[in-house]
Amino acid sequence: MPSPRHPNKPLRSLLAEARWTQGSLARAVNIVAAEVGLELDYDRTAVAHWLSGTQPHPPVPELVAEALTRRLERPVTASVAGFGGAADPAVPARAQPYRPGELLKACGGAPEGQLRPPGAPDSGTGTGTGTETALMRSAVRFYSACFNAHGGGTARSALAAYLADDVLPRLRAPQPEPEHRSLLVEASRLSFLLARMYEDSGAQGLAQRHFLTALSLADASGDRVARAVVLRGLSAQGLALGHHRASLRAAEAAAEAARGEAGPAGTFLLAQLAVAQAACGLRREALGSLARAERAMAADGPERSPAGPFDTYSRAALEYQSAETLGKAGDTAGAHAAMNRSLAHRPAEDHRGLALSYARRAEMLVGAGHVEEACASWRAFLDHYPHLTSGAATAAVTRSRTLLIPFRHVPAAAALLNRLSPVAAGGKRH
Incomplete structure (x- = not known):
């Protein structure tokens, strides 16, 4: 005989605390699901079934918990929401929900004194010259080119395997300190690229997890610019998902982490800051950041040979960000012109x-x-x-x-x- 169902009192209590109707919760769950590439179409009747004691199939309990976490602005787990039982190992990993709270947490900064200022001696942005660092830099160029040419679904599994089977053992092996820091920076860049691939594929929770791994590696390397680059990626992801204020906070933290950096890195960071500011209605600030991005691009940066994808920022990319900024700031004609320039480059x-x-x-x-x-x-x-x-x-x-x-x-x-x-x-x- 099937075990009797019991009303889900914890979920009902959370629903009342959130001041949500059953339909409101259903719509919120659908939104969280869409962020991880799942097409759900729940309505109030589904929530009514959950309240009566029906246990939805994984990963729905995690999605419900994340929807309530966002509404209540405090952590809510599936267990706290009244959904018991262990996680189903058959559920695809890409169903991991995106968590805006993790974005805000990432903006808090690395441990005091761990990071060196941009351009400091022994920085991880290019000082390592060993064979293993050179190999990883080649991998960064290869996977970046694959992503740009063919999207996130190409070579993603290969990059994940490379990180697990090759990069991780190298990081664990004894190395001279400068070389180890350079390896950490390159590992951060590879994790960043893997995050971009998952993001492009719609697996936003997994993308966020790999962005956070990249952030940890950047922090361990002691390189402020490496940290700032990852924060910028987290900001862009959050903005695309509609978390405007959290995205702005991450963009601000990225710009602060690499304050004074000119050239490609400064342009990359300020361009995202401009878009995030415009999305939050800060028109004057956005136009100011865009002007600073232009000046940073015009500034002479240190030459690197050969230049990798993290050592350059293209005019096409800056014009695309300009189009997004101007469009959100209400300058339709300027946005169209910038997008045309982006395509031309x-x-x-x-x-x-x-x-x-x-x-x-x-x-x-x-x-x-x-x-x-x-x-x-x-x-x-x-x-x-x-x-x-x-x-x-x-x-x-x-x-x-x-x-x-x-x-x-x-x-x-x-x-x-x-x-x-x-x-x-x-x-x-x-």
Whole structure:
């Protein structure tokens, strides 16, 4: 006989404390699920079943707990929410929820005295010259190029295996102090790239976990710029998920960690700060940060040979951030011009950057009523899409169809919708 169900009193109590209806909790769970690539469509009836004692299948208890954690602004576990039992080992790891609280915690800083100022002697940003450091730098260049060319679903498993099987043993082996610090920086960069790959694939919880691993490695290396770079990545992820204030806090912490840094690193950090400020309605501050980013790009930085992906920041990337900043600040014309400049600077092999930039430009154009120009931009997006295994690109396909349907009577839009249908039917490209 099945064991009798008992009402879930802890969940009912938490629901009352949150001042949520059953429908409100259902919608919040759907949002958390979407952040980890799960498509759930719960409504109040599902919550009613949980309250009556029904145990949802994993990972739903963790998603419920995370939704309540965000609402109550204190930690809530699945057990506290009345969902007992051990975690199901068959549940895919990518269902790990994203936790905004971890983003704020990361902004707290490394232990006092652990980090050296930017450019200090023995910094991990390029002083190591040993064979193992050189090998890891080559890996950073390789996996970065794979990500830019083909998206987060390409070489992700290989990078995860490389970190576990090759990088970790090297970090544990005895090394001279300068070499060990350089290895830690390169390991942080590889973890950062793995986080970007998971983020691009829609596995936001796993992406956050690898960003935090990258942050720990950067802190252990003692390099402030390495720490700032990871905080910037955490900020961008949080902003994309709608956590604007937490994202701004991380962007501010990143800029503070590498204060005075010019050249590529300064540009990289200030560009994200500008976008986060604009998203929070701080228009004047955002435009000021954008101007500082431009000045940092114009400044002469130390030359590195050969330059790696973390030693450079492209004009195309800065113009993309400029477009996002200006758009959020209300300067539509300026945003369009910046996005056009960004596309003009993208190299042909940057399929991911080109695809997402064309898609973003199309969304901006259709929002301004320029339907035929938007369709031309979406056609360019589709030219690059076959090269990608990218959840972000798949999401752009979905958005394009939604935005085009109201204009299906326009011949260009109708033709594009016909072209998009088989692409969408092909399923997710993670």
